[in-house]
Amino acid sequence: MTAARGNTSRSKTSPAGRPAERPMGRPPLTEERKAEIRLEIARAAVDLFVTQGVAATTGEQIGAAVGVSARTVWRYFPSKESCVSPLFSAGIDMIADRLRRWRPGQPLDELFDRELADEKHVLAGPDRATVGALVRLTRTEPGLRAIWLQTYDEAEPAFARALAERAGLPADDLRPTIRAAIFNAALRAAVEHYAWHTADTDTDRATAEAELTATLRSALRVAAEGVV
Numbered sequence: 001m002t003a004a005r006g007n008t009s010r011s012k013t014s015p016a017g018r019p020a021e022r023p024m025g026r027p028p029l030t031e032e033r034k035a036e037i038r039l040e041i042a043r044a045a046v047d048l049f050v051t052q053g054v055a056a057t058t059g060e061q062i063g064a065a066v067g068v069s070a071r072t073v074w075r076y077f078p079s080k081e082s083c084v085s086p087l088f089s090a091g092i093d094m095i096a097d098r099l100r101r102w103r104p105g106q107p108l109d110e111l112f113d114r115e116l117a118d119e120k121h122v123l124a125g126p127d128r129a130t131v132g133a134l135v136r137l138t139r140t141e142p143g144l145r146a147i148w149l150q151t152y153d154e155a156e157p158a159f160a161r162a163l164a165e166r167a168g169l170p171a172d173d174l175r176p177t178i179r180a181a182i183f184n185a186a187l188r189a190a191v192e193h194y195a196w197h198t199a200d201t202d203t204d205r206a207t208a209e210a211e212l213t214a215t216l217r218s219a220l221r222v223a224a225e226g227v228v
Contacts, residue, residue, distance in 0.1 A: 038076050038086045040066045045083035048136050054081065054141050087131050089135035090150040092158055099162040099183070108183075108224035109217040135195035157185045182223050190219035 029037075044065035048057040059070040059080055077083045098111050138145040160180035164171050194215045 035086075036067075037068070037072075039090075041068070041073055041076060042084050042086040043130060045080065046087065046130050049144070050133050054137070054143060057219055069221050072182075079143070081141070081147050084134055084144065085147055085151060087134060089155070091152075091219075092155045095155075095187075096158045097160040099159055100165050102166055107221075109220040111220070112180070112216070123146070131191075132195045134190055135191060139196065150185055156180050159184055183220075184222035186219040187216075190215045193219075 041062060043056070045062050048061055048065065057080060059073045062080065062083060063073045065072045073080075075081065079087070095112075102108070102111055134144070135148065138148045157180075159169055160177045162178050163176035163183075164173055167176060169176055194212045198211055
């Protein structure tokens, strides 16, 4: 007589009849932790680029600065120049969301008032000085310049989709695409103008923040003439 079939899924047991212990490995990193590691690597890379130059900086040095191996650095980034991309791209989703919720008749230069007043946001956060130093390096480091421009190139479609949604237009409509290009160029020009004309050591933080805010407002007012 055959045994009745039932649930054939059984835990493995040791010779003594006790359940065998399953091997315990390192728990997988959460997406939030991965983002934190990427940002830590980015900050370390900028510090090294500023103090000793891009050419003299190695993946091993970047990793050592945050307590990880060079192999880990390359797992997150394809090149040492691309290590800075999280600092460049931070805030793209937030900006797109603000564009999507931009109220009719609201001045464009007032769109980011809350972000400019909140240290937790990229437009006014603690990484501002770091990004400023990094943008200054893009004038003389072609590899960093390429990453800087690539970031804005990748952001533009997100801005275009947000403006299309706001206006109730198809995503492939030319009008939001052109308006997003104007807006995108205004942001980049403002940040570059601020970074290239202001040294972090020249002014205190409050003055620097006021200067960046004024520069962004001025750029967005100009952009508003073509973003309606």
